[in-house]
Amino acid sequence: MTGALTLDRVGVRFNGSPILRSVDLEVGRGEWVGIIGPNGAGKTTLLRAVTGAFEFAGTVSISGTPTSSMKRGAIARSVALVPQHPVLPSGMRVVDYVLLGRTPHLRPVTGPSFHDLDVIATILDALTLSAFTDRDITTLSGGELQRAVIARALAQESPILLLDEPTTALDVGRQQDVLELVDRLRRERDLTVVSAMHDLTIAAQFPDRLVMLAGGEVVASGGAADVLDPTLIRKHYGAEVRVIDDGAGGIVIVPVRSQERISDSTN
Amino acid sequence: MTPEEIRPSRLRWWWLAAALAALAGAGLLSILLGAVDLDAGSVLRSIVDRLPFVHFDSGLTDRQEAILWELRMPRVVLGGIVGSMLAVAGGAYQGSFRNPLADPYLLGAAAGAGLGATIAIVYGPSVSAIPVDPLPLFAFIGGVGGVAATYAIGYSVRAGRTPVTLILAGVAVASFLTAVQTYLQQRNADTLREVYGWILGRLSTVGWSEVWLVLPYVLIASIILLLGARRLDVLSVGDEEAVTLGVEPSRVRFLMVIAATLGTAAVVAVSGLIGFVGIIVPHMIRIVFGSSYRVVLPLSIVLGAAFLILADLLARTVAAPAEVPIGVVTAFFGAPFFAIVLRSSRGLGS
Numbered sequence: 001m002t003g004a005l006t007l008d009r010v011g012v013r014f015n016g017s018p019i020l021r022s023v024d025l026e027v028g029r030g031e032w033v034g035i036i037g038p039n040g041a042g043k044t045t046l047l048r049a050v051t052g053a054f055e056f057a058g059t060v061s062i063s064g065t066p067t068s069s070m071k072r073g074a075i076a077r078s079v080a081l082v083p084q085h086p087v088l089p090s091g092m093r094v095v096d097y098v099l100l101g102r103t104p105h106l107r108p109v110t111g112p113s114f115h116d117l118d119v120i121a122t123i124l125d126a127l128t129l130s131a132f133t134d135r136d137i138t139t140l141s142g143g144e145l146q147r148a149v150i151a152r153a154l155a156q157e158s159p160i161l162l163l164d165e166p167t168t169a170l171d172v173g174r175q176q177d178v179l180e181l182v183d184r185l186r187r188e189r190d191l192t193v194v195s196a197m198h199d200l201t202i203a204a205q206f207p208d209r210l211v212m213l214a215g216g217e218v219v220a221s222g223g224a225a226d227v228l229d230p231t232l233i234r235k236h237y238g239a240e241v242r243v244i245d246d247g248a249g250g251i252v253i254v255p256v257r258s259q260e261r262i263s264d265s266t267n
Numbered sequence: 268m269t270p271e272e273i274r275p276s277r278l279r280w281w282w283l284a285a286a287l288a289a290l291a292g293a294g295l296l297s298i299l300l301g302a303v304d305l306d307a308g309s310v311l312r313s314i315v316d317r318l319p320f321v322h323f324d325s326g327l328t329d330r331q332e333a334i335l336w337e338l339r340m341p342r343v344v345l346g347g348i349v350g351s352m353l354a355v356a357g358g359a360y361q362g363s364f365r366n367p368l369a370d371p372y373l374l375g376a377a378a379g380a381g382l383g384a385t386i387a388i389v390y391g392p393s394v395s396a397i398p399v400d401p402l403p404l405f406a407f408i409g410g411v412g413g414v415a416a417t418y419a420i421g422y423s424v425r426a427g428r429t430p431v432t433l434i435l436a437g438v439a440v441a442s443f444l445t446a447v448q449t450y451l452q453q454r455n456a457d458t459l460r461e462v463y464g465w466i467l468g469r470l471s472t473v474g475w476s477e478v479w480l481v482l483p484y485v486l487i488a489s490i491i492l493l494l495g496a497r498r499l500d501v502l503s504v505g506d507e508e509a510v511t512l513g514v515e516p517s518r519v520r521f522l523m524v525i526a527a528t529l530g531t532a533a534v535v536a537v538s539g540l541i542g543f544v545g546i547i548v549p550h551m552i553r554i555v556f557g558s559s560y561r562v563v564l565p566l567s568i569v570l571g572a573a574f575l576i577l578a579d580l581l582a583r584t585v586a587a588p589a590e591v592p593i594g595v596v597t598a599f600f601g602a603p604f605f606a607i608v609l610r611s612s613r614g615l616g617s
Binding site: 048051052053072073074075076077079080081083086087088089090091092093095096099100101103104106108109111112114117118120121124125130133156 | 504505510
């Protein structure tokens, strides 16, 4: 069986220095894979390579078709990306921003069709953005904005949704809102989700499977309990953590201060 | 929500109607006023008389008819065409480079055209063997050449190439071309006045030849720019995100810049350097009607024409019988007007 998304020995270099080295990844249809790893591990680069944003070594295949043989528009109809730091054009209304997601479906000359507007209407309702359609995109709060950016990605109607640290700027309640929303949309729309994630406890809760990247390579892959191992985290994040069973089938990652660091700071 | 409730930004017909009314008003005013004031009723009758199958006695004398049809009318039409092109090209450049100050002049078009015109004026007598007026031809070649040089340098930069790289390359090219132009100008002081007059812009024309000369360029360039407006809206989220939306930013930018540059070089060739129109008109439209390029570009075509026609009316009349260079008028009256609109608006956001 061919997966929804397959990375085969994907390598990326920027100005000569390797960012990703020979990454293999297979994501099944409807699966949610979380990408974790320290800053600079290559999480964002991996997601952007999937969108075909730049040249890379190896192959990215969508339902078995290499992206190198697909046109930009076809890739955009297959993969949608929610960037970590979206560029917000001042003065653009929310409805126009979300409509940008229909770009790969529009014919060159004619404007959006009734069907395009219908898609937008459904998405704005699903993401409770109906009250914000005429607002300037730059005036939204963090949670509203993240929903608008996700709405734009959903407007592409791509079967694969990539999220680059979708909860970084949000408070804990909005983090849960956004991730529950992604999980609900994934089930309703049969989406395949790949998300780069920052918070390890949250990463343990939502994706089906985790992949840890470090130095541009996959260093661990599997269920949360296997990947979120204190030894692996110490090695790749340089962090001291305790992994605690939360008593409800989940795990919690707690940073702890090592004795060495405490004695350093008291001197 | 129902699909009917989704109202994306688009050009509303009454905005366009209002803009066209403003253009018609500016045109009529500019036709009526001048050294010889014409009577509005007679002018309208004369215009209707020119329509096929309609005959009207305009009541104008032969001399007034000549003033109307060979002086005022071609000048107003030319002013409108030049204003349209400069405004829509400015708007397209701002979208292409996501820079509110971008303008074809910035990428070497103005400096190149200035050098071309100076060469034509200084060495004009020796090239007068060719049957066409060398000045527009040289200015056109210079304008396109300036932008081509900017592109060549901007694209030879390998690492860290951004839209800003191109603008910086434009600054370098413009400085160099201006230096050469100034040198030629100083070496040939007898033609100083003529060169200077061209650089400050002028619409003094007799007859319709300039109109027919630039019209094809302006039509083609405007159509290409209007077709690209939706792509410019996509570019407003930046190149990285535009790629994920299925758009190839460098291709869009290249096409828009080529179209805007050719159109600008064509109008600059006949009008000289009229500054500020490409910045001021699209910005005022953004402030009033919103920032979507599907609104800004079409309205720029109509209101750019109206703006330059009014500027030319002032240029002809404020110091009559002398004429003020129109580039001086666009800056002197345009800049404060722009400042007032900017202040009274709620601003463009950040």
